[in-house]
Amino acid sequence: MISIEDYIRDIQDFPKMGVVFKDITPLLANHLAIERCLELLLEKVGDEKIDKVVGIESRGFFFGMLLAQKLNAGFVPIRKPGKLPYETHKEPYLLEYGMDVLEMHEDAIKKGERILIHDDVLATGGTARAACNLVKKCGGEIVQCNFIMQIDFLCGNEKLKSYDVASVLNY
Ligand code: 5GP
Known part of the structure; x- marks a missing residue:
């Protein structure tokens, strides 16, 4: 194996x-x-019904799309500012030094849709929490925040306390 x-x-x-x-x-x-x-990653999702997988730019796109295909779900990209062509919701978040912003198309998620958020790494959790806030702005229901790995000493899951957080690997 x-x-x-x-x-x-x-x-x-x-x-x-x-x-x-x-x-x-x-x-x-x-x-x-x-x-x-x-x-x-699919084992972590279990039998949950997922309507859309939200992948965070850029490394969240790789397995995000594969997960969407396997889960019979759609895929929604969350991107850095100025990359998405249609109207967007915007969410600022704190970096170690300064701020950044993530964007998602306003019409990407319908109210009540069941959402899996995916990224490669959960570090401090700022990026994933901004993604959760974008999904909530559209009225999506976050089923799980799903990662390949989580860096435990950075305590990212503290910022995602109200959500189910699942990682394949812990460092
Ligand atoms: P956070 O906001 O949780 O501090 O950082 C997570 C974001 O930064 C994710 O989008 C992730 O891709 C990226 N990131 C932070 N540290 C690493 C790392 O060690 N390896 C990879 N591949 N990505 C990282």
């Missing part, structure tokens, strides 16, 4: 000094690792 940990590598001092970045590109480069990772 393939172990997906073997396909995630640590990159020291990226994107800046002192940070150890979890790089998923070896996992994306191996079809057996992709298959296993998708299987494990």
Whole structure:
């Protein structure tokens, strides 16, 4: 049985000094690792009915689309400012230094739709919480925030307390 940990590598001092970045590109480069990772992410979702998977730019798009296809759900991209062509909801969020904004199309989610939020990594949780706020603005019901991995010491799940948070790997 393939172990997906073997396909995630640590990159020291990226994107800046002192940070150890979890790089998923070896996992994306191996079809057996992709298959296993998708299987494990789906196990976390269980039997929940999902109407739409929301993937966060950009690494949330890879498995987000695969999850949507397997769950017979639609896919909705959440993007950085200025990338989406139609009217958007906007959600500012705090970075370590400064602010950023995420956007989602206003008509991407209908009131009451059951939503799975997906990203590759849960670190401090600011990005995922901004994504949750965007989904709530449209009236979506967040079934789960779903990640390949979570960096435990950064306590991202503290920012997602009102949601079900599921990660395949914990570091
Ligand atoms: P947070 O807002 O939880 O601090 O950061 C999560 C976001 O930053 C996610 O969109 C994720 O893709 C990215 N991110 C933060 N740290 C890492 C990392 O070590 N590896 C990868 N692949 N992405 C990271």
